[in-house]
Amino acid sequence: MQQTAVTKFMKVDRKDANLAMANIYVAFVALLLGGLAGLLQVLVRSGQFNLPKGIGYYQVLTVHGVLLGLILTTFFIMGFQIAAVSRTAGPLTNTQRKIGWIGFWLMTIGTAAAAVMVLLNEATVLYTFYAPLKAHWIFYLGLTLVVVGSWLLCVPQIMKYAQWRKENKGQTSPLLTFMAVVNCLLWFVATLGVAVEVLFMLLPWSLGLIERVDVLLTRTLFWYFGHPLVYFWLLPAYMAWYVVVPKIIGGKIFSDALARLSFMLFLIFSFPVGIHHQLTEPGIDGFWKFVQVVLTFFVVVPSLMTAFSMFATFEMRGRELGGRGILGWFKKLPWNDCRFLVPFIGMLAFIPGGAGGLVNASYQMNQLVHNTVWVTGHFHLTVATAVVLTFFGVAFWLIPHLTGRTLTPQLNFLGNIVGILWGIGMLIMSAAMHIAGLLGAPRRSEYSEYGGATQAYDWVPYQIAQAVGGTILFIAIIIITYMVIKLAFFAPKGEEEFPVAEVAPGAEKTPAILENFKLWGVLLVALIIFAYTMPLIDIIQNSPAGTKGFNNLW
């Protein structure tokens, strides 16, 4: 081999590690509590179990959605990205780190405030908080603090990247740092929508400062945020797939340029698509719904690129290890390494997950599945398997790396068990949800016999299957909670690697255009303006009188 590039920062700086770990602790507390809420839901919906008096099904559902969809993801992503930037672009400066800590505390205080309101049953509005259901103002304020806090955790990542570029003029930036920055930008632009919704509409409305809100406008702003939100979850998983997993299996990054291109494509195409969540709603023109359907299909392309890169990396490495024939290389992969196996199961889940997503976005076809439990089955494959299992796979080495401990063979074995249990549990639960959804079973509904209707009777076996799958998933959550405690506090001291793959030798230099944020930023803004201007003008001009809040229905 020629010059082995001297990687300057093999370890995450000690102080940065503390900031990253703080985020990761909150994430795993959220996983345990949110997972418990999920278990209660599937049990109730099986028809075999009642919640203790005083706890409502939808209250538990709000806990589940907020903790897992918003809290677990955001905290884990911030922890992982802070660590990734510190590892590949160098330690944060004291100022940068301080901003990050302020962000962490704002997020934590906001989470606690929102949680108190949910527990008091003052905010049973689910994690989408659709108006005109009106929660207590502290709930909206809490979520605002979570978002503002997450901005402050993004700031040091971007500052560090800018600093690196300045200090290394003309060079290609570290891939992981670049990816973290793209995800931060995506998050800034996405959360603008929900910030406008909450700060100018829901918060003053819940405080009694304004009497009415435009319901359709709040929903459109929410989904302007809600779809890029899923890419905000997905991109950190892709960071691990592109950069970390190749190193774990002993391979190289297939193509640095391709990885950057796919991230930029995600950045621009994840926005002009939010209305595909509103296909069955009144007040939005069919033409503009269809335009966003077309743009939604564009965002599949970078996922196709990613799938190719992944399997190319796997095959190249498998053949290097002596695998022959069409599939011989497949057997050579390190199947007993939980850092590989668990994200790999996640990748597999993304194949049916992505295909189901195309069904959801398919305009008329959406009518068959909209708001059925099929949709719940869909995002339990994408975010709750592809993304979450990749996060688990990252946690297995990231936590000991940050705490100065090691992943022992026993813990590695448990990690594999978690991945396999998750795969089986989710296969059962998600398949049952998909089928029941096609039969018409609605999402977000407690157990009901619907007056003895035959159709509803047919859903019950699938609801029992969901309870079986959900129980297996909860067992996996207990095991990983044990693992996290071990890895953070009790595993043997030592050095656990933060795996960062190098680019395959002979790869071409990455074109500078892929790091030209101005150019991609202009494209992004142009696409948003194109996709949203007409629908928004339409919604505002055509809107009925606003709607008062309802806070007495739960």
Next chain:
Amino acid sequence: MHLHKYEKWWLVFGSATLVAFLIILGVGAFHNGTHPNQSKKTLDYERVEEFEPFDNPGVHKVEGKKWDYEVVLIASAFNYNPGAIELPLNAKVKFIATTKDVIHGFQVAGTNINMMLEPGYYSEYTTVVNKAGEYLIVCNEFCGTGHAFMYSSIKVVDANATDSSN
């Protein structure tokens, strides 16, 4: 930027599939007119009964329109008015619905009839009910404690079948 030969094939094949899907959806929507609910008519959700046709919820046979029946339905927490609907097989039906309070769903389980009902808006969908049987209408958007107990039903009756069984 260099793309591997197989990768080019893969991306061309993938993108071509996406384009084919989109053409099918587009022809279905703009040629065959299978748009989901996209009504832009508005009303005052606090005085729903003062707006036609919500002054008279129920099933109505209509003349001189592109459809034979109108189903007029008002949703409110936690019920539908009317509570039961009966239609003849193969009737072309326009569903017209709205809500008096929060957002509700209007879904005929296991069919394409699926709309969001939002305060201040008419939701409309026209279709041919071409399968006999009894269907459950469910609320599929969370609306409060009684959400899962909010339902109605549609019976699609084959008049010939009833006659021949007599």
